[in-house]
Amino acid sequence: MIRKNAPVLLEVRDLSAKIEGRTILKGINFTVRAGEVHAIMGPNGSGKSTFAKVLSGHPSYQVTGGHVLFEGRNLLDLTPEERARAGVFLGFQYPIEVPGVTNSSFLRLAYNTVQGARGAEELDPLEFDDFVREKMKLLEMDPAFLVRSVNAGFSGGEKKRNEILQMALLAPKLAVLDETDSGLDIDALRVVANGVNKLHTQDIGLVLVTHYQRLLNYIEPDYVHVIEGGRIIKTGDKSLALELEARGYDWVAAEFKGMAAA
């Protein structure tokens, strides 16, 4: 939802970043206010996943220019764990499997760490069990997933539900969901999207990184941005996503080149 006087959560200016000597982001400008839903779309290799990872502090990427403010703080000064505690959440495109660690103990450790850092109440295992089961209902998740190892042997859809469950537990102010729709069948997509919608309030900013329009049938974006060559080359409303679905990405790039040449 767009509200004129909503506070700015995230402000990205001229952000550039590289990995292994290769520059991927080449001057991103991007602002998210509380309550807004932004879709970031673009062809493969355009830099959209890199942008998500840089926001959460992935150590493989090196920021080479620009700045990022989160609620007025310099986000780039913070470690990944500090960003998480401050309220930035990244939903992974490929959630990591952690065999040997039960999901419930991992979720509780993460929850209590973040709660502690925020000066909020931590939960003992019994209290947490009640709490997490309630959240799992939001995602129609079987409680059996609590006793299994984190993501190990989960299907694509189960992994993504588990990501959104983590979002529900960690209560971020800014959630960046990287290709949350990839690998989901249509039923799982609906469940996951409904979960995200229920978690989204006017205080939370949502950034959906996606290749396809179909997720946006369920989570309606206020803005749609197209990334190409490490820059945002076009911004529109939700109709832009439909147009991209119908026409592909090439015309946007051509239009951008034309503008640059003029």
Added chain:
Amino acid sequence: MSVESRNDYLDNLLHGREAVSDAGSAWQRTLRMRAVERANELTVPTTRDEEWRFTDLSPLYRIPFRPAASAGILEKSRIHAFAIPEAETRLVFVDGHYSTELSQVNSNDGVTVGNLADVSGSSEAVAETHLAQLAAIDADVFAAVNTAFLRDGALIHVASDRVVNTPIHLLFVATRTDSAAYPRVLVVAETGARCTVVEDFIGVADGAYLTDAVSEFYLAENARVSHVKLQRETPTAFHIANTSVRVAHGGHYATWTVALGARISRHNLSIAQAGEATEFSVDGLALISGRQLADTHSSIDHAHPHGRSRQLHKTVVGGAAHAVFNGKILVRQGAQQTDSGQQSRNLLISDKARVDTKPQLEIFADDVKCAHGATVGQIEADELFYLKSRGLSDTAARNLLTYAFAAQVIERIPVKSLVDQLEKTVLEQTQTREPA
């Protein structure tokens, strides 16, 4: 080290065997004599031997270990922490001597569990038929020396189609510094028999001691045996163990070996097919730190068609410790349709830690599936980032991943209380503190 002095060491080790030489029946005396002869023809290994390249036993050779003439005094309370509640039968050996007081035998029809030195009648016949038939007393000096001291030991005999539902716990306790103990285990599972055996080596001695153990497992057709070997000796101990397993048609042998203790430990594990369509599951974990060395040499012999084996060996190495793994898989010419998989996974958690791992495949059949892989590394950056992106500190994330790496082997052990016990141990040994 000269040949002469090596034999001096052997003489030393063999010294004191007069105490056992007359014990038992004629066949036992003959077996001991044969073992002494074999031992005298062998020499103790040095790092010049290919099989011992990474494991330098010279610290062992500096101490003239003698067998304990009697069991040290051991209060029941000292072994309380090592109890396995599920086990209805427990045999306890203190410094190599069977302890009637500390043991508890729950007799079942068709199941014999007892001290080798006390067996008689048909059980003795089982022992006579099988003992030292598998152990490499002709090739391995430690197996030969163990056999030269043969007296007390565990005999487990499960008759055809008998199922022992609860684990049988064999606890070997060392209480005396500078002494040697020679634990011996014989497990015979007849056709269709099932049992779970836990071999557990612990120490309460203050100084160095030597455990030289030999275990033999015979699985007849369609027998299923689960075998847990826990090596949790004191940090100054030496532990050398030879485990030999022979599995007949349709048999299923699953083992978990966990090495936590000892200054130097070496486990030779050899598993051989004696019939078609056998299944082996071989899991190992060494979790060591300080100046410990843990060496596992395994050999899986596919000698018949349709054998399946799965091996996962993991090490977590901290401090200046050194883990060695040598995993031989032999697929003989007639062993078609063998399906074998081996993984060696090693996690280094300090800069001075060292791992030597060597998968060794020898395949002489043409229609087989053999996969193997070895990795040596530190904690995966992607896994670390994932946990940190959920708010966990760097230390908390590393601790969790190290724990998880080891727990993956632990959690498969089929004895619940052991899983809990070991997970606690692993947790304590893998956790570093948050920097202030």
